[in-house]
Amino acid sequence: MPQFNYEARDRRGKIHKGVLEAASKQVLATKLKESGLRLLQAEQKKESIWSKEIYIGNPVKPIDFIVFLRQFAILIRSGVSIVEGTSILGAQTESKVLKKALAQIEVELREGSSLSSACKKHSHIFSPLFVNMLMAGETSGTMDTTLERLADYYDKQYRTRKKLQSALTYPIVIGIITLFIVTFLLTYVIPTFEDLFVQFDSELPFITSAIIAISDWLMNNILFVLLIIVLLFVIFLLIFYNKSTRIYIDYAIMKMPLIGKLYQKALIARFTRTFGSLLENSVPILESLILSERIVGNLIVSDVLQKARRSLETGNSLTEPMKKHWIIPPLVIQMMAIGEKTGSLDYMLQKAADFYEAEVETATDQFKAMLEPMMIVFLAVIVGTIVLAIVVPMFTIFNTIQ
Template identity: 50%
Template sequence: MPKFKYVGRDRNGKREGSIISTSRREAFIKLKEEGIRVLHMDEVPESIFTKDITIGNPVKLQDFVVYLRQFSTLIRAGVPVVEATNVLANQTESKALKRALLDVEGDLRQGNSLSFATAKYPKIFSTMFINMIKAGEASGALDETLDRIATQYEKQHETKQKIISALIYPAVLGVIAIAVIIFLLVGVVPTFVSMFADFGAQLPFITRFVLGSSEWMQSYWWLVLGLFAFLFVGISIVRKQKNSKYYLDYFLLKLPIFGKLLQKASIARLTRTLSSLLSSSVPILQAIAIVEKIADNEVIAKVLANARGSLEKGESLTTPMKAHWAFPPLVTQMISIGESTGSLDVMLDKIAEFYEKEVDNATDRLKSLIEPIMIVLLATIVGTIVTAILVPMFDIFNHIQM
C-alpha cells in the first residue's frame, strides 16, 4: 500500500509523521478520526523492494469483469455512482483496483465525471472503457454500457485463451521433442562411441550421421541455446517497434494453418469491439480510431486507418477492406449491408459471433491434427537415433558369433 508523509496539527500542536493507506483520501479520513488536521501531505515513492510488482495490466480480468457486473447491478438498482464506487472499492479482492476506485470516488465527490476520474488510470481502464463510459453517461444508460463492456472483455478473453492454447500446445510438444533429442545425442549416444571405434568396420551412413550430430551437439550446445535466446529477444524487440511489427504480423498471417487462425481471431476482436463502441453511441470515426489503437495486429490496424480515411472522404467503410486480403468477402459484404441499412453495430456483432465460433472450431481441429503429427515426428527422430545405434550393434553381435 502507498505510504504518505504528513504535516498537521492536533491538541498538542504541530505534528509530523507517516501513514500507510490505500489512497490519499483515506489517509486524510484516518488522520481526521485521530484528531489530526492535515496541513500538508505527500506520497512517499515506493522502492523496488516495497512496491507491488506487476506485468501488464495490474488488475486480473476476472476481478475487472466482476467489478463491471456488480457496478451495473448497483446502478440499475438506483444506487448513486459515488456510493456504488465506494461499495465496490471496499469489497474487491484486487489491491490495485481498490486503490484506483478509492481515488475515483474522491474525484466523483468533487463533482468530476466517472469517465474523467477513470482516465487517470490508463493501465486499469482502457481507452475503449473510458469512451464507452463517456457515451453511457451522455445517454443515461450507464448500466447497459457497463454490461456491454463486461461482455466485450469476457468474449475477448475467451478468444485470446483459445488462440494461446492452440499455439502453446505444439510449442510445448516441440520443446519436449527437442529436449529428448538433445538428451539422446548428448547423454546416450556418446556411450556407444568407444564400442563402435573398437569394432573397426565401416559404420552405416545413418550411424555416422548420428555420431557426427552427437559430437557437434556436445561441442556447440551453447550455440543452440544462444540461437533460441537470440530469437526470443529479437522477436520481443521487433514486437515493440511499430514498423517492424507490421512485417512480423504480415508474416504470421501468411503462415499456413496458423495464419488463418490468427486472422479469424483478429477479425472477431475488432468487430466485437467496434460493435460495442457503436452500440454505446460512440461516433464511428472515433470508434474506429480506438479500435486501431487496441488492435493486436498492425496489418489489420493499417486497413482500419485506411477505412477511417475513406469515411472522412465520404466513401464507404468497406472500400479499403475489399482491396485487402486480410478481410474475407463475408466480412466486407455484411459490413456493407450494415452501412446501407443503418444497423452496422448489429452486423458487426453477428460477424464477431461467427468468427468466435470459427476460432473455437479451428483450435479444436488444430489440436486434434497437431497431436498425431508431433507424435509421429518425435517417434521418427527417436527411432532414427535408436536404429543408428542398433544396426552396428547387430553387426558386432554377428561378428562375435562368427
C-alpha cells in the same frame, strides 16, 4: 497507494509524526481523525525507481475485471450510486491492483470527477476503449447498460483469446518436450554409446555416424548454440516491435498453413466485436475506427481500417477500401455495407462477430484434432531416428561377441 509523512496533534496537544498510506491527503486526514488526531501537515513520499510498479500488459486478470464490471452494472441498476458502488467493489475485489486503483478513483469521484476521467488516469488497467464507452454511457445516462455491454465485450474477447491460446499451446509444449529429449539424448546418451562403439571398433552405419557427428559438434559448441538462440530471440523481438518490419511478421503468420486462417478469423472476430461494441455505445464512428485500429493488434488490418476511416472522412463509403483487400472476408464487407445503408451498422457488426467467434471455436477444435497426430508422428520420427542410430550398431556388436 502513496505514502505520506505526516504531522498531527492529539486532543492533549501532543505532536505525532509518522508515515501512513492513503489515497490522498483528504483520506489521510480522515484516517487520523478516526484515531483521535488532527492533521497539521502532510507530504507525499517520493517513490524511488525501485519501488515503482512496472506492468507488462494488463495487471488485472480478465476474469477479475469481467466480474467487477458485471457486479458494478448490478449495483448501478439496483440504485447504488457510482461512488458507493466503487467503494463496495474496491473492498471486495481479490485483485490488489484493481483494489488500489478503485480506492484512488473513489477519492476522485468524491472530489467531483467523473468516472471516465478518473479511470483514464489508470491507463494500465482501463483501456482507451473502456474509457470512451464509459464516457458515452455517462453522456446518455445508461451507465448500467454500458457496464453490462463492457462485461459482455471483455468476456467474449477473453473466450476467443483462450481458444486461440489453447490451439497454440499443444504444438509449443510438444516442441519444447522434443527439444529437451533430443538435447538429452545427444549430450548424454549418445556420448556414452560412442565410447562403446569405439572399444569394439565396429563399422558404423551412416545414420549412426551422422548422429554421433551432430552430438560431438553440439558438445563442443553448446555455449555457441545457446548464444545463437538468445541472439535470434533478441532479433525477433526487435523485428516484432519495429513497426516497419512487424507488418512482414503479421503477413507471414496470416499465410502460414493451418494457423493462418485461424488467426485471420480471430482478428476479424476482434475487429467486428470491438467496432460494433463502440458504435452500440454511441461512440462516434471515426473515434470507434481509431480505437479499433489500435486494439485489433495486427498492422495489416489496422492499415485497412485506416484507409476506411480516410474514405469515411472524405464522404465516401466505409466498406469501399475493404473490398480491395484480401484480409476482410466478403461476408463481413456485405454485412457492413447493408448496415451502412439501413443505419444498423452496430447490429450487423455484432452479428458478424458472433459468426466469427463461433468459427474460431470450430476451427480451433479442428486444428487441434489435426495437429495432435501430426505432432506425435513428428516426436516419434525425431526420437526414433536417434534411438535407431543406437540400436542398429548394437546388433552388430552382439553378433561379434557371439
